Amino acid sequence: MLSEHYANEHLGKLLLSQKEYRPFPSIDERQMWEQIPQHVKDYWLQKGLSKLNHAWPTITATQYMDYSRTGNRSRYEQLSWTRRQDLAALIIAECIENEGRFMDDIINGVWCICDELFWGIPGHNYMMRRNDPLPDVADQIIELFSAETAALLVWTYYLLKSRLDAISIMVCERIALEVRKRILEPYLERNDFWWMGFREEEMVNNWNPWCNSNCLLAFLLLEDNAERREAAVVKVMRSLDKFIHQYHSDGGCDEGPQYWTYAGGALFDCLELLYGVSNGKIDIYQTPLIQQIGRYIYKTFIDEAYYANFADGSAIVHIPAELTHRFGRRIGDAKLAGLGTMMLQQQQERATTLQFPSMFRLLPSLFHYSEVENYTGESPHVRDVWLDGIQVMAARERQGTAKGLYVAAKGGHNDESHNHNDVGQFIVYCDGSPMIIDPGVETYTAKTFFSDRYTIWTMQSAYHNLPTVNGVQQMQGRQHRAMDVHYHQEDAFASLSMNIAKAYPDSAEIKHWIRSTTLLRHPQPCIEIKDDFLLQQATDDIVLNLMTPHCPQIDDTGNIVLQDEKEHRVQIQYDADRFTCASEEIALEDENLRNVWGAQIYRIQLKTKTSFDHAAWTLRIRQL
Template sequence: MITFNRVRSSILKAKDHRRQLLGIHETDVLRASIAEAPHFRALLSEIQAEAERARREPAPELSFTDFHLFAAQGTRIEYEKPYFERRGRLLALALEAWLHPEQKDLDALQNEIWMLCNEYSWALPAHLPYTLEGVASSRVTMPEVVDLFASETAHALAETLYLLEGRLNPWVVHRVREEIERRIFRPMFDTPNTFPWESSTNNWSAVCGGAVGMAALLLVDDRERLAGMTDRVIRAMGSFLEGYEDDGCCAEGVGYWNYGFGYYVYFAEMLYEFTNGKLNLLQGDKIRRIASFPAAVALTAPLYVNFSDCSETYVPNTGLVSRLHRRLGQPVPEMTAVPSLHADHCYRFPHTVRNLLWTDASLLHQPAAEGTFTFPDTAWIIDKHRLAGGLFAFAAKGGHNDEPHNHNDLGHFILHAAGETLLSDLGAGVYTRDYFREGRYTYLHNASEGHSVPLINGLPQAADREHEAAVLKQEVAPDSRLVYSLDLTGAYPKNSGLRSYIRTFEWSGQAEREEAHLRVNDSFTFAEAVNGVEEFFISLQRPILSPGSVTWRGQTGEVKLTYDADTFSAEAEVIESLDHGSHPLTVHRLRLRAGRVPGEASWSFLFTARAL
């Protein structure tokens, strides 16, 4: 624990505190190396193209009609698309100006900054009160709501001033400082009242706290005030870390690891530089385990184990990963390229800036780590083997059904064959108002029916903390089989008629046969003599059905399921959905229906994965 006495002392004693806050030492040499580096070529081209487009085309409008749509019908994308496009224009124009210090014409950038300062609220409609009654009873006015995106906007503007110090019109600099003071610093720091996210144990506390904290380090000259502000941010960071168990697993998935822990690291490193190393938030075994998470869940690039609201594709921010490796020596996931400017549709400022400043090219193109990775507190397990044809991997999860960005998915699993994930997790759906309210589990992506788990007597798994799994066994058998057994009885509602449900996974990769095997054993005890069970298996590949077998075939690998045709009738279902970005997503769900299941029953499914 870092005490306020230590925070204050370190802030007050810091010398030349702003000279190298981003770790920039010889600026001209750094710019030249960035310009000449082959791994930055594509990103620099994108920055230039987007900056030219921003100078040529007018910024998109943020209309009242689009602003009001979230309250009126619960949709977000109509307002958020132009909102984030504005942030992308700022990022490109600011970076292009920093990369080319000889550039004199900064009108487009300054107009972009001025336009952002004119926005009604930097917070998104989804994070504001839905009604005028709610607005009237709010502790702060709508321009003073400090949410994820208000915080990120403040930081982006503050860092733009820092990177272009002495080059922007003093009126623009004054306006930015005035707006950040009015919208962010006063409502957050000039009152003992807190925003709810300050005690949140998910990504909000790190993102909001980290972004606001960096803006303060960049802008606030009063050291006594800055000490108090920094102490409050550090307390929010403590709340964020409480959301992680000691095993370091991010239950929200690698995308949210990148988001929450990324901002934690960005703030931690700026604070470290500001205080000349006196305040170091990147210490301890738990931090090292959190930093190792992406390497554990990495599959064949760009694929990852993606339980919860996480995309199965993720491109690591090479700057963030490089800095963690440098500071902590942690393993890195496979990184094939520096992310595109457009990889993050929100255009978050620190990701791209740190990719340029911190990326270690020697860490690119390293293969994903192999072996068994266990997270005992969160009850995740991942096992990876590199066989002929590529990487083969299995992942499964226990836990409970009230996790951050929860899906009702206890006992769900992923199967990766020769570089392709063929038994899948659907990840996040389209975020709407109802997605985070009572209707959350009507969405396929979040519901039990969208995961490779069964329906019991017509009932799916239920949400809430009381519905949990218990790990019964986790071991590597003498024949190198990984055995992972879960008691899933508690995952289902009490009126399901279920007395006991045990799911056991047996997984092995066989180099001599150039294939991997997963056996899933399900054992049930029921209260009634006759029951119904429907086993679901989820894929993004069309299943090929034959009597007693099903095959999912990709471009480089395939998985074949063998089951008892006397027990089950098979049905392949096609469900049209939308991914998180509102793009069409075709889901293939295999339904194996067992009728008239007796009071005690058990069966096995054998999955054989091989390269094509």
């Protein structure tokens, strides 16, 4: 898509030179810095002041080895990311105040980070040719956070070069030296990084645009050799084409809404860099697929910060407000732009803060704050969604509001990126409040991405809203997938049906299991979950699992009531003649899960009373 149209002999004429390319004002160009709203300037000045005379935390070899010894990723990552967040806060504070009092702390931060032997994280050591608890400094790999770090240092160079040079020319020279050695040279010289997509057997995911966006930025701002710079742009385009090519025409992200920020959102970062450095001549925003990739995020939007989460995604997602708004404006979609404005208005100054301090997102969020805040778009609460490529449907009672019932369901297969064994999964919200949920994922550890992944309970189908048959759960693998998937939507209802039998291994003894998820809007709104199955032989060992954040109120007449703290209530009706009903509390010790659901969630289990080799039943969910 990109390389076919732009990677040719005319490309050099399209690109602004390194000196001409001025995406944002430096500290010396004061007008736009002065126009940032005062409350936003105050917010960032306070963040900078909190780091004044900063004692930069040390990072030791044994802290790095903590991952190989214990499997814990978080302790080292927090140390590394905190350094970068603190540096970003100091840079922005200095650019806003322009008095020089943050400069020594900035120089110390730059020197600290440049002294790190490896800018990445221990969890990505597997990319190195030699597998060791410590990084091989002779093997300069490019992974997510080495590329992020390079971009942060390059922005430091770009924004503050005149002030840094006035103190010591060695600071910017050190930045240039380290970025060339760690990023620019290996990017041009190596094709074996899996995320680039140049090895045919490899599928790519969010790493592709995320790494490419930061590498491209480093080349555009730092590389003064025109031929090398142009070669990097060509390689970025070829690599991005590999990522774009994997998308179905619906633009759906199988990694979920949380990863859209680093998949579709990072692709947008790349397209903006290419658009800007070419004065708008490299432009694929009117391509239908690019537009659909942008729209995906509001198609999974439920309300406030809740999104329809599957796989490793969290139910609560803080999307980059300004990026979302700008993506919407680029493709002419008022719902997408409106979602960005809605998020900014909810988060206010906090909307400019990022977990990873990407200046290419932070700077426009400062300079465009008033524009985004005052935009009047369209409601992103869309009524019906069907993403046929990733087989995800969503439906709510009415367009433009979170009031009433909402349901999302998925088919797909059990080898998706960041996969959970969850073919046939569904979630239910009421007035924008979660009732039947997908728990999400715990904090990443060494187990998360390797052979022990499916020993983690959040990955297993028994902790999703799915049946367990003959004690057997779904299995991982692309062959374990939904079959005969059908979506139907009318004004009165929306429905998704599929055969989930192949999601289970042969030991489950399932011939077919048709699961249908339907939102009925008229005459009385309700959600119906229908299961119609045939087994190889009769069994009484069938359990329907339902996950909820609320303590279920169960009676013996076939009713379960779920109620949140704001008194949103739903009733689940089941056949009490066929099922016994019980629930268990699952204490949440993991910080990621506790931040979303609190101290515990609950698993409701409907267990068959008698043996069946075939049956059909329906769960009905109504708002009370």
